[in-house]
Amino acid sequence: MASSCKSDNRAVAAGSIMHSKMIATIAFALSAWLALAAPSAWADDSLKRIIDQKTLTVGVALNPPWILKKADGKFAGYDVDLTSALASDLGVDLKLVEVPWNDLKARLLKGDFDMIAAGYASTPERAREVVFSDQTGAADIRMVATIASLGKKPGKAVAAPGYKIAVLSNSTDEAAAKEAFPKATILSFDNTSDVFAAVIGGDAQAMVATSPTPQMAARLYDAKLTMVGGPLLRTPEAFAMRPDDIRLIQYVNNWIDARTADGTITGVRRYWFGSFKWMSRFDTSAKPEPAKQ
Numbered sequence: 383m384a385s386s387c388k389s390d391n392r393a394v395a396a397g398s399i400m401h402s403k404m405i406a407t408i409a410f411a412l413s414a415w416l417a418l419a420a421p422s423a424w425a426d427d428s429l430k431r432i433i434d435q436k437t438l439t440v441g442v443a444l445n446p447p448w449i450l451k452k453a454d455g456k457f458a459g460y461d462v463d464l465t466s467a468l469a470s471d472l473g474v475d476l477k478l479v480e481v482p483w484n485d486l487k488a489r490l491l492k493g494d495f496d497m498i499a500a501g502y503a504s505t506p507e508r509a510r511e512v513v514f515s516d517q518t519g520a521a522d523i524r525m526v527a528t529i530a531s532l533g534k535k536p537g538k539a540v541a542a543p544g545y546k547i548a549v550l551s552n553s554t555d556e557a558a559a560k561e562a563f564p565k566a567t568i569l570s571f572d573n574t575s576d577v578f579a580a581v582i583g584g585d586a587q588a589m590v591a592t593s594p595t596p597q598m599a600a601r602l603y604d605a606k607l608t609m610v611g612g613p614l615l616r617t618p619e620a621f622a623m624r625p626d627d628i629r630l631i632q633y634v635n636n637w638i639d640a641r642t643a644d645g646t647i648t649g650v651r652r653y654w655f656g657s658f659k660w661m662s663r664f665d666t667s668a669k670p671e672p673a674k675q
Contacts, residue, residue: 428627432496438469438476441495443483445550445574446595447654448501448619451480458663460654461499464518465621467646468637482572484552487512490622496630498622501592503554505617513631514620516638519651522613523558526596527588528581529608536610540588541565548577548586558615559590581607590614594655601658 432438442449448461457478469476479495486498490512501521504514525540525547532539539545543565549556551570559568569586571577578599580586588610589596600607623631641647654660 426626426628426630428496428624428630429633430629432474432630433472436474438465438472438474438497439495440465440476440478441486441489441498441500442478442480443486443500443573444480445483445501446598447660448499452663458660460519460650461501463650463654464647465497465499467641467650468634471637472633483550483574484572487622491624493624496623496627497634501619502622503592503617504620504622505554508622511625512622513625513627514622515631515634517618517620518638518647519619519655520616521619521655522593523555523590523615523617524593524596524613525559525562525588525590525610526581526599526607527610528606530606531587532608532610540610545588546586548580548589550574550577550591554615554617555590555592562590562614592617594658598658598661 442457442461444451445459447459449457449459450462452458457480462478465478466476477495479489481489481494483500486500486502487508489495490498497515498512502508504517508514527536527540531545540547540563545563545566546569547559547563547566548569548571549559551572556568556570559566569580571580574591574595577589577591578595581589581599582603589599591599593613596609600609621634623634638647
């Protein structure tokens with residue numbers, strides 16, 4: 383009798399284990415099915431919205447050579463070429479909305495445009511609020527200074543207390559300048575044109591900016607400006623989008639991968655960053671207007 387009871391207990395235990403394993407298997411299969419079904423079931427309409435409206439709206443701020451404005455008011459630049467190609471592949475028109483640099487993120491989150499493209503550096507701080515695409519490029523942050531301010535010991539001059547450095551406000555340029563030159567007086571401006579004008583106009587002794595802007599300045603005013611030192615920081619560039627626009631983010635990343643593989647992005651970058659031949663298309667002889675801090 384005792385032997386029979388033990389056999390029955392073992393049978394019950396074995397059955398219980400098999401039942402538990404069956405439940406676990408079913409649960410795993412169900413969770414896997416839900417994971418696969420979720421994207422289609424809960425997909426947002428961000429990409430469909432753009433296609434239906436037949437327009438990709440991009441927020442920009444003047445930041446050569448990523449974003450420039452020609453004499454006729456039309457935009458040009460590295461990010462203009464990229465977003466034009468992106469819109470073309472989507473089969474929609476491109477609409478560029480110019481806003482002050484410091485307003486880009488807030489206006490994106492407000493819904494005024496679909497993405498930011500303005501040589502916008504991908505940083506951990508910005509990524510708390512927006513989602514960055516795959517990298518569209520990377521550039522060094524450099525310093526260009528007035529020759530008169532450097533004297534015989536440039537390194538000592540730029541490190542002196544009160545040395546005035548112009549930067550784009552709330553930018554990686556500003557962060558790099560403060561880190562590299564803690565004793566300097568940092569003058570922050572709302573756009574790159576004012577940063578440039580501050581140095582040319584004498585309000586600042588140097589500027590820290592993302593390449594190739596410093597090199598452009600040194601080339602245009604080679605009798606007055608010169609490059610100083612090496613790179614202060616290297617930053618990645620990307621498009622910025624709203625976190626909830628998942629489908630658009632996926633498409634943009636796939637597009638970047640495809641156009642990187644076929645050489646499109648490399649070719650565009652070579653044109654805008656490999657030389658300054660494009661400068662002949664713009665009026666670079668005009669004297670910059672006084673900076674507005």
